[in-house]
Ligand code: HDD
């Protein structure tokens with residue numbers, strides 16, 4: 082089906098708004114965990130570096146959280162501004178997870194205010210409890226919004242009558258088979274993306290000032306979050322792949338670039354092709370038949386970027402898991418945090434990998450869902466707004482987001498500099 | 508009253524709370540624009556200190572309103588976002604720029620404070636205007652799928668101006684309380700810029716100016732309503748409850764002015780909140796049973812009963828979690844600061 086320019090602008094604006102928001106959302110999920118961990122360590126050990134760390138991280142979080150909140154507000158409206166027919170059909174069904182998400186946001190914002198500005202006003206235990214509630218409600222809000230997305234990929238809880246959803250059951254809708262893997266995979270991705278970036282900042286500082294206790298403490302906490310997530314992520318990813326194989330065979334074919342329906346479908350790992358591997362990964366049976374792109378109408382094929390994005394995600398995920406294993410090994414051998422320069426360099430280099438893998442994974446999920454907005458129910462072309470001239474909001478928000486990204490980078494650089502200088506003084 | 512009406516009431520409540528809290532945060536930004544004279548810096552610091560811990564929580568009321576709208580009244584959300592695409596985009600740009608400018612100027616280092624001040628102030632002034640304009644267009648039905656600029660009409664413009672005035676007025680009253688309650692506080696001796704009586708007085712004068720602006724713009728709304736939305740204008744006087752609520756608003760307004768003149772700031776704050784709430788309630792009662800004029804009513808746009816049956820308890824449960832937390836947040840940050848040496852001081856800094 083031909084897709085007009087207007088629809089392309091709408092899809093593009095939705096795509097970059099989400100891609101922008103997810104970075105700050107991931108930070109909003111994981112940073113509270115790191116902050117609270119630092120504060121708990123300070124109370125436990127009495128070492129001043131941990132207090133300094135908790136306070137520095139809190140300042141960064143205040144900035145990033147605010148950008149996450151405003152970009153999320155834009156998204157909530159964009160669901161209607163760009164895809165009103167989607168919300169008109171789906172609002173009554175997936176409004177429930179969004180409402181729960183709203184409640185989670187509220188607790189998150191309230192307790193973040195208490196945590197960030199309540200250092201001198203709350204008792205220590207209460208202050209830590211506020212931080213823990215921020216972390217908890219951050220993960221909850223991510224879970225709820227991801228359930229809404231899982232429903233778009235595997236819609237449940239209604240009967241189709243003349244293309245309309247009737248007899249709706251919002252609770253059954255939340256039980257969509259995609260919910261479990263998407264929620265786990267997304268929360269782990271948030272932890273990986275954030276903790277790997279934080280680890281990289283402090284690895285960089287340690288390369289400049291070897292042995293700084295402040296940065297070693299920070300690196301230790303960041304790795305304590307990054308390593309378990311990086312090790313678990315491929316397992317959850319595998320589970321995601323199996324669910325996709327079962328419910329969205331066309332997406333699976335697009336992910337793996339499988340042109341023809343094949344029994345004992347192979348998978349290439351680098352230059353080597355392992356026969357039956359794809360069949361085994363997808364269905365747990367090396368002889369299973371995997372449906373290829375040729376099994377589906379050409380007009381329905383998602384954009385080939387899905388395959389490249391999938392390779393990027395899996396590649397970076399594998400490297401991150403390897404790095405985690407090596408780090409564990411080094412820690413075990415040295416009975417402490419490694420300080421080899423090559424290892425610090427590798428940690429620095431992997432800083433952006435988590436974020437890139439997360440963005441790539443979302444491209445797999447979202448572009449791979451096309452041409453459907455609600456898989457098998459509502460086509461994207463029918464969900465889009467009748468409003469014309471969408472190039473204008475597309476351009477306006479693009480300019481604003483590029484500007485915001487630049488300023489956030491500058492502000493964070495300023496904060497990191499201050500942290501590094503303070504650590505050098507102290 | 509059935510489930511759709513109850514949920515519509517919750518929706519209006521969320522919107523009212525957004526205006527009383529988040530709206531006033533925008534209003535505080537407007538006064539930033541007018542910070543002048545020897546105490547300009549102290550004025551800005553008061554605004555910043557008042558906003559920092561609470562603005563994000565206050566902002567969530569808007570999200571709640573949107574989410575309740577698209578869950579409980581999906582066709583109304585679709586109609587709103589299609590017909591009022593332009594002012595909503597403007598509103599969002601204001602939300603984004605205000606929020607980011609606020610944190611950038613706070614955390615961006617010494618020279619960025621100056622740069623972001625103006626973005627913060629201008630975005631704070633523009634956003635309530637577009638919010639008011641959207642509400643005005645929803646009331647008069649001056650919005651159309653075919654003409655995206657149909658909302659540029661007398662009533663939406665007047666309500667936009669009135670919303671701006673209302674936010675500025677509420678903010679000045681709150682800030683007068685904030686300044687007067689911190690005079691000679693814990694940091695009074697050490698901090699040369701701690702609030703003084705003069706600072707509280709600055710905001711008293713501003714509150715009175717805001718009061719006058721609100722009165723003028725409300726009169727403008729009444730005239731515009733007669734031109735633009737005669738049915739609605741008529742109902743403002745005839746709908747049950749609408750006229751009494753209007754009378755309450757007027758009485759509270761007069762009393763608030765007296766309290767301000769006399770320097771009774773805490774009383775003025777209560778009265779201003781009553782005034783704003785009664786004003787908006789009168790408006791809502793006259794607008795009911797419409798949700799989006801001219802065609803979508805609360806009943807007509809409601810989601811299937813099963814959705815409303817689930818949403819109701821979810822909202823009640825949410826309120827049980829959120830309202831006490833919110834109360835605690837306000838108590839911690841809006842109460843007078845602890846005296847030095849207070850055992851509540853948690854950190855060694
Ligand atoms: C740090 C980020 C990250 C890493 C290292 C991985 N993923 Fe991932 N992946 C995501 C981050 C992500 C995500 C958060 O971006 C997605 C998008 C939607 C979702 O639920 O998770 C995703 C989606 C996603 C999907 C599509 C699910 C769907 O459409 O519902 C599959 C099949 C995989 N992933 C598989 C993997 C495999 C086999 C990995 C092995 C290493 C892997 N992912 C690593």
Ligand code: HEM
Pocket residue numbers: 102103105106107108109110145146147148149150151152153154155156157158160186187189190219220222223226227267563566567570
């Ligand atoms: C999987 C994707 C998403 C995740 C993990 C996520 C997570 C989060 C988190 C953790 C926050 C808190 C703010 C922060 O930490 O910076 C947030 C804010 C927000 N998000 Fe998202 N979000 C996602 C997608 C969406 C979508 C699709 C919408 C559209 C409805 C949305 C709407 C919002 C809103 C309205 C806020 C602001 C809440 C506030 O004012 O505090 N998010 N999101």
Ligand code: HEM
Pocket residue numbers: 092093095096097099100102103160164167226227229230440443444447448451453454455461464
């Ligand atoms: C935050 C991480 C996410 C990213 C990076 C992301 C990315 C994308 C991309 C790239 C598209 C455009 C696809 C295309 O048109 O080819 C898209 C579309 C869309 N996404 Fe997501 N997505 C995310 C999460 C979500 C969530 C959590 C929801 C809903 C709750 C959601 C709802 C939508 C909708 C409504 C569209 C537009 C309709 C469509 O194109 O099918 N997204 N997203």
